[in-house]
Amino acid sequence: MFQNYKPAFHKFSAELLKDKYPEHAETIERMSHFFPTEKDVTLLSKLFVQLFENGYLSAVEQYKQELTKLGISVQIKQSKG
Numbered sequence: 282m283f284q285n286y287k288p289a290f291h292k293f294s295a296e297l298l299k300d301k302y303p304e305h306a307e308t309i310e311r312m313s314h315f316f317p318t319e320k321d322v323t324l325l326s327k328l329f330v331q332l333f334e335n336g337y338l339s340a341v342e343q344y345k346q347e348l349t350k351l352g353i354s355v356q357i358k359q360s361k362g
Contacts (some may be wrong), residue, residue, distance in 0.1 A: 286322045289311040293326050297333065 290313045295302045302309075316322050345355045 286316055286319060289319075289322050290325070293322070293329070297329055342350055 291309060294305070294309045298305060316325060341357055345357060347357045
């Protein structure tokens, strides 16, 4: 049985992009046609989360290095989850 996972993909994208969603809505709509199964949406969601997390951690590390250069000791505690 075919289920439409487009709404789930749009909702996930909107939650991740927040106020930037409208400028990417057309691309998201086009992409949504390529994810016919729940597994497809789940795998893509995991990819987006990993990209977001890697970007965030990279930025945190860059800020930490810059603050260290200024003589400010920084300890960043990551939550497990």
